[in-house]
Amino acid sequence: MIKKNGLVSNFCNNRQKGLTILEALMATAIVGIGFVAIFQMVNYSVMSVNSSSERTKANYIVTMIAEGIIGYRDTVGGVKLNELRDIYYKNGQPYLKDSDGNEKECKKFAEYYKDLGATGGACVDAGGGDPLGSPDTGGTSVVGGDLREEKINIKSCSKARHANADAVTPIHGSTAQKFEDAPRNKIIKWLRILTENRVVKCRSKKDFRSIKIFEQSPWGNADITNDRITDNKLYIGRIQINMNDGKKRKYVYFQADYNLKQD
Numbered sequence: 001m002i003k004k005n006g007l008v009s010n011f012c013n014n015r016q017k018g019l020t021i022l023e024a025l026m027a028t029a030i031v032g033i034g035f036v037a038i039f040q041m042v043n044y045s046v047m048s049v050n051s052s053s054e055r056t057k058a059n060y061i062v063t064m065i066a067e068g069i070i071g072y073r074d075t076v077g078g079v080k081l082n083e084l085r086d087i088y089y090k091n092g093q094p095y096l097k098d099s100d101g102n103e104k105e106c107k108k109f110a111e112y113y114k115d116l117g118a119t120g121g122a123c124v125d126a127g128g129g130d131p132l133g134s135p136d137t138g139g140t141s142v143v144g145g146d147l148r149e150e151k152i153n154i155k156s157c158s159k160a161r162h163a164n165a166d167a168v169t170p171i172h173g174s175t176a177q178k179f180e181d182a183p184r185n186k187i188i189k190w191l192r193i194l195t196e197n198r199v200v201k202c203r204s205k206k207d208f209r210s211i212k213i214f215e216q217s218p219w220g221n222a223d224i225t226n227d228r229i230t231d232n233k234l235y236i237g238r239i240q241i242n243m244n245d246g247k248k249r250k251y252v253y254f255q256a257d258y259n260l261k262q263d
Contacts, residue, residue: 051244058200058241058250061193065211065239066254068186069109073257077112077183092232092259109183110235110257114213114223116151116187152191152211157202194241206246212238213256233259 076087076094087094087106094106107115170176171189179185193199194209215222216234226234235258240251 051248054200054243055248055250058243061199062239062241062250062252065190066237066252068190069113069213069237069256070254072109072182072186075109075182076106077109078181079106080180108257109186110213110237111215111233112183113151113187113211114215114235152187152194152209154194154209156205157195157197157207157209200241200243203243204245207242207244208246209241210239214238231258231260 076084076096079087079096083096087096089095094108096104096106098104171192177188179188190211200209214224214236216224216226216229216236217232218225218227218229219232222233235256237254237256238251240249242249
């Protein structure tokens, strides 16, 4: 500034040339690198939140299935509503007489699930070579079109997306496929939840889900011979869900049921 005749006036310094193109480009590059780093952090945060959400849902599903098996362990599998009142127990094992008066050994939830697909040792409409059989009431079929699953052991979960809400297989309601006994309805419900890509998402063929029941006995007539247990039979459940391209897995072992040794 210069003061002349009592007035203040501005002037430009001819030696101040301003920014060159090179300096402007360098500044733009530095700002751009910063924005790229921020965008990468945002993308990582979104992926981390999504992965955490999938693990949380897997925890809920594993816990839900384990509680379902334990909560329904005294429920007899495969019998119809009009047959429930005729079930009786001997040495902790349920039995049912058929129309000819023949005594048939039935199976409680854990044993029924363990023997899905097996033959023999079944009471009326329970277990056997046709484990889930035909539904007692109408409805739609499970994804894959086949209800005759021996056990829930999905080695390659479906990555298919539903085009609309009407294409989702119903679990509850009048249009859902239902049986007259709780064990089969539970198994179908879990099968739909774990098979379809609508709860825990499938990322690759390495993602798989399984529910297994192992029978232990000190007498050598079970899946595992364990002479340290004092029960006649002990059933151990194992639920596993692999996700995130098989890199993360959620699993739990629990006591599904037991049959006390009686003299």
